[in-house]
Amino acid sequence: MLPDDVLIQVKGLRKYFPVRKGMFGSVTAHIKAVDGVDLTIKKGETISLVGESGCGKSTTGRSIMRLIEPTGGEVLFRSQVLGGADGQEAVVDVATLSAGSVKALRREMQIIFQDPYSSLDPRMTVGELIGEPLRVQLAISRKERDERVVRLLEAVGLGADHRRRFPHEFSGGQRQRIGIARALALNPRFIVADEPVSALDVSIQAQVVNLLQDLQAELGLTYLFIAHDLSVVRHISDRVAVMYLGKIVEIADADELFSHPRHPYTEALLSAVPVADPDFVRNRIRLQGDVPNPSAPPSGCPFHPRCAYAVDRCKAEIPSLRETSPGHQASCHRVEELDLSGVDTRYAAA
Amino acid sequence: MNNLLEINDLRVNFMTESGVARAVDGINITIAPGRTLGVVGESGCGKSVTSRAILGLVDSPGWIESGEIMFNSRKGVVDLAQLPRNGRQINAIRGSEITMIFQEPMTALNPVLTIGDQITEPLLLHEKISRKEAKERAIASLAAVGISAPRQRFDEYAHNLSGGMRQRAMIAMALVCNPSLLIADEPTTALDVTIQAQVLDLMNELRQQFAGAIMFITHDLGVVATMADDVIVMYRGKIVESASVRDLYRNPLHPYTQGLMRSVPSIVNRGETRLQTIEGSVPRPTEFIRGCAFASRCANVMPVCRESVPALAPVSGPHKAACFLHHSISEERADAA
Amino acid sequence: MEFFKRYASDKVGLFFGVLLLIFYFVALTAQWITPADPFETSLSEGLQPPSAAHWLGTDQFGRDTLSRVILATQVTAKITTVALLFSLLLGVPIGMIVGYRGGLADAVVMRITDMMLIFPTIMLAIVIVVVVGPSESGVVVALGLSQLPNFIRIARSAALSVRRELYVEAAVSAGAGWPDILLRHVLHNISGPVIVKATLALPGFVLGASSLSYLGLGVQPPTPEWGQMLHEAKDFLTSAPYLIVGPAIALSIFVLSANMVGDSLNESLDPKLKGRRLKRILPRLNRKKAMS
Structure with a gap:
């Protein structure tokens, strides 16, 4: 069903949030937060959204993990826990699994949250926090649990003596390490990292990024890395998918995407990142206006009202993702004719 | 004025x-x-x-x-x-x-x-x-x-x-x-x-x-x-470096500034597999530190750094840094002068 | 531990806390510390003013008022504690569950509490006593039920806000089910506001119990109760005014202490209020020191 090297295949994933109005809360519209996302995640890779x-x-990351219920679509996952007793892997559709199977699946899919301040219960000790997944999932003795907590703490660069302390006694970077240790507790094979370094200071960001990469190399983890900081994304990712209004508009290998973007939105996004060089000559593609209201998306290509290259066809027809070169897909009507600039060419011109 | x-x-x-x-x-x-x-x-x-x-x-x-x-x-x-x-x-x-x-x-x-x-x-x-x-x-x-x-x-x-x-x-x-x-x-x-x-x-x-x-x-x-036009870099309540924006980015003097610049991944090229980091974290604000506040995280730390606090002094023209790698003026001496 | 230190640093709270503890100590040991038998009548010694033998005088039946106040402390403490536990143990789980789970159960429970809250507490309690019958257990049920909506609401609103916390989502992503989350995360995090609410509700319970007894709907004579004693004393207000002194003072001090302790608990339990007084005062002191 799935090619051997694929861990997750997302097909037509949708998540609509109802907009309720009036006294009886009748649904007047839907916000299409995720609107038909297709994504293939290979074993051991880091793919960024x-x-x-x-x-x-x-929302895509959380729907894949079934932390929120998707409205439609499939999330095929190669599971070991739900596989046969002989260690056979089974391909399951996460989107339709029963609640009991979802609980078992949490052993293989974990999430690292953005905000290390609010994702750790302030009234639990670090030991209890890291031990929680072990407690609810595995029938192991308290002593064994404690030993595993110590090993996890050491794996993320903290000490055994930290487990009796409370989260507020730690700095932001240390808290994020605790969050990572917690996510690793059950030996998952897939981790959704939802903006794991955005809330951290610059000098701490680098430490956590390095830790994530070391753990990946050591444990063979697969990451879905959700971020808005494109510099970090470029550093950590094998492949990158760009989303706009609930749809993937471009997906490619990281180097390819940053040097040869094929979607005008990607180009604008790349050019908007401020470069830490005062001599850098800015050839910025200015996007007009703001992201449209997702409950009333524009007709045709959702990006056309802000696109500098839009033609009449863009207002009428919704483009679909098309392969422009092997592994590179973009959803733009003018993908063949446009010559867009990536970061490398911009820099070379400066 | x-x-x-x-x-x-x-x-x-x-x-x-x-x-x-x-x-x-x-x-x-x-x-x-x-x-x-x-x-x-x-x-x-x-x-x-x-x-x-x-x-x-x-x-x-x-x-x-x-x-x-x-x-x-x-x-x-x-x-x-x-x-x-x-x-x-x-x-x-x-x-x-x-x-x-x-x-x-x-x-x-x-x-x-x-x-x-x-x-x-x-x-x-x-x-x-x-x-x-x-x-x-x-x-x-x-x-x-x-x-x-x-x-x-x-x-x-x-x-x-x-x-x-x-x-x-x-x-x-x-x-x-x-x-x-x-x-x-x-x-x-x-x-x-x-x-x-x-x-x-x-x-x-x-x-x-x-x-x-x-x-x-x-x-x-x-x-x-x-x-x-000009930039000052602050660390733990003190200015550690001050320069025109060009001088600062072309030639960062303080190890903290250098570390900050190196630890940000570049969007332009992927660079090395590991990011350079500044080890450790900022000491708690109430902690008393003898000498330079950055000494505990600094790769170039010298004995003098743990003894006295470097003053923010000119290194070349208007480019100032508070670091003993570049001058030997401590805050105590600057006060006395 | 840190909590006790913080509480102890609040001198006012500490004073009233000790006072409240004394009340409960008296309540627990009442049988042994009464100077005379609180039930022994002696009509010849009726309505005596305070003296060395009877510090607070005697009532119309010649019973020692001090002993009766002491025993009444026990009766009041028992009634209010049981009633408080009743509404706490029933209200908090209900509120927590409907708050966390939401849906129809939440809507139904909330409308019922709305209806109960329309009536003034004492009115509701009177109705319940009339149904259950005037007795100690009647008072307990009446007070417990009439305060129940408050506890359901406080637990529900606390659970509602905790439900949206990221650490609850983190627990869900670890595979924890809702009973586990309620017990481990929600209960833990709402215990602060609930304890404060309970302490602040205590004076209400005491006043409620006394009011019912004063109206003759609560504790029945000859068992002494502060409200009931006040009821008896009011007939002799001109001839033996000393009779109201004991129960009135006991009642006021108890209510005041419980209120002050509730306030102090609130400050020492809420991390946001934590050390607020301290912070307001200290910089000024420091500035003065720096100037001198």
């Missing part, structure tokens, strides 16, 4:  | 559960009219506290311990550090001669007043003009920050505007009285990249037209590079 706030990248 | 603002040996302390924290620990800053000063540093380095001290907004549990903040106001030079916190003098300066843009425009705008009410408020407070004139000026200033249909926006509320529009409205509000100093505290941090780019472009444009000086506070080295 980027886009601006409200583009649906977090 | 030729400078617009001169901060001399400013110290701001905060009372915390675990003792007194020296949020700002003896800094000197000068801003000349029309210049843009970038203030860079990580959370807790004292950059925001400094801006609050200038505006007389340091509130309990914090207080200005010592130092002066000399400001060249329209009525002559005043020491903002000495003015009573809610006195008539500081109120006359705040909101008209010195104004501020905050990080979170949603919380900085009053949800129950219209955008127009809020923009005309400083005008009516500080200038003797009629309501009608104030309205015209407010509309002109909304138009100047690129808000379309300013006449309609004038009567709308903050929640009707998008994040980028709100920040534009904040900027309009800050500029309507023609301040001589605009303090921007992380004005684009809460915005998306494409909106950030719009707001930064706008601020750069306004920078050309507007004669006043800007103090631009941020943690983002990319934003500073595009916005500032």
Whole structure:
């Protein structure tokens, strides 16, 4: 069903949030937070979802994990826990699994949250926090649990003596390490990292990014990395998917995407990142206006009202993702004719 | 006084559960009219506290311990550090001669007043003009920050505007009285990249037209590079390096500045597989540290660094650094001199 | 531990806390510490003013008022504690569950509490006592039920806000089910506001119990109760005014202490209020020190 090297295949994933109005809360509209996302995640790779706030990248990550119920679509996952007793893997559709199976699936799919301040229960000790997944999932003794907590703490660069302390005694970077240790507790094979470094200071960001990469190399993890900081994304990702208004508009290998974007939105996004060089000559593609209201998306290509290259066809027809070169897909009507500039060419011109 | 603002040996302390924290620990800053000063540093380095001290907004549990903040106001030079916190003098300066843009425009705008009410408020407070004139000026200033249909926006509320529009409205509000100093505290941090780019472009444009000086506070080295003329880098309440923006990026002197620049991955090329890091984390603000506060994290640490505090001294021309790698002047010796 | 330290640093709270503890100590040991038998009548010694033998005088039946006040402390403490536990143990789980789960159950429970809250507490209690019958257990049920909506509401609103916390989502992503989350995360995080609410509700319980007894709907004579004693004393207000002194003072001090303790608990439990007083005062002191 799934090619051998594929861990997750997302097909037509949708998540609509109802907009309720009036006294009886009748549904007047839907916000299409995720609107038909197709995504293939290979074993051991880091794939990033980027886009601006409200583009649906977090909702996509949470729907894949079934932390929120998807409205439609399939999330095929190669599971070991739900496989046969002989260690056979089974391909399951996460979107339709029963609640009991979802609980078992949490052993294989974990999430690292953006905000290490609010994702750790302030009244639990670090030991209890990291031990929680072990407690609810595995029937192991308290002593064994404690030993595993110590090993996890050491794996993320903290000490055994930290487990009796409370989260507020730690700095932001250390808290994020605790969050990572917690996510690793059950030996997952897939981790959704939802903006794991955005809330951290610059010098701490680098430490956490390095830790995530070391753990990946050591444990063979597969990451879905959700971020808006494109510099970090470029550094950490094998492949990158760009989202706009609930849809993936471009997906490619990281280097390819950053040097040869094929979608005008990607180009604008790349050019908007401020470069830490005062001599850098800015050839910025200015986007007009704001992201449209997702409950009333524009007709045709959702990006056309802000697109500098839009033609009449863009207002009428919705483009679909098309392969422009092997592994590179973009959803733009003018993908063949446009010559867009990536970061490398911009820099070379400066 | 030729400078617009001169901060001399400013110290701001905060009372915390675990003792007194020296949020700002003896800094000197000068801003000349029309210049843009970038203030860079990580959370807790004292950059925001400094801006609050200038505006007389340091509130309990914090207080200005010592130092002066000399400001060249329209009525002559005043020491903002000495003015009573809610006195008539500081109120006359705040909101008209010195104004501020905050990080979170949603919380900085009053949800129950219209955008127009809020923009005309400083005008009516500080200038003797009629309501009608104030309205015209407010509309002109909304138009100047690129808000379309300013006449309609004038009567709308903050929640009707998008994040980028709100920040534009904040900027309009800050500029309507023609301040001589605009303090921007992380004005684009809460915005998306494409909106950030719009707001930064706008601020750069306004920078050309507007004669006043800007103090631009941020943690983002990319934003500073595009916005500032001069930059100071702060670490744990002290200025560790101060230079023109070009000197700082071409030739960072302080190990902390170097570390910061190296630890940011580049969007331009993928670079090495591992990022360079600054080990450890910032010491707790209440902890007493003998010698240089960065010594515990510094790769080039020397015995002297743990003994005395390096002074912020010139290394080449106006480029200053507080590091014994570049000079041997300690704060104690600088005080004695 | 840290909590006790913080509470102890609040001198006012500490004082009233000790006072409240004394009340409960008296209540627990009442049988042994009464100077005379609180039930022994002696008509010849009726309505005596305070003396060395009877510090607070005697009532119309010649019973020692001090002993009766002491025993009444026990009766009141028992009634209010049981009633408080009743509404706490019933209200908090209900509120927590409907708050966390939401849906129809939430809507139904909320409308019922709305209806109960329309009536003033004492009115509701009177109706319940009339149904259950005037007795100690009647008072307990009446007070417990009439305060129940408050506890359901406080637990529900606390659970509602905790439900949206990221750490609850983190627990869900670890595979924890809702009973587990309620027990481990929600209960833990709402215990602060609930304890405060309980302490602040205590004076209400005491006043309620006394009011019912005063109206003759609560504790029945000869068992002493503060309200009931006040009821008896009011007939002799001119001839033996000393009779109201004991129960009145006991009642006021108890209510005051419980209120003050509730306030102090609120400050020491809520991290946001934590050390607020301290922070307001300390910088000023420091500035003075720096100036001198």
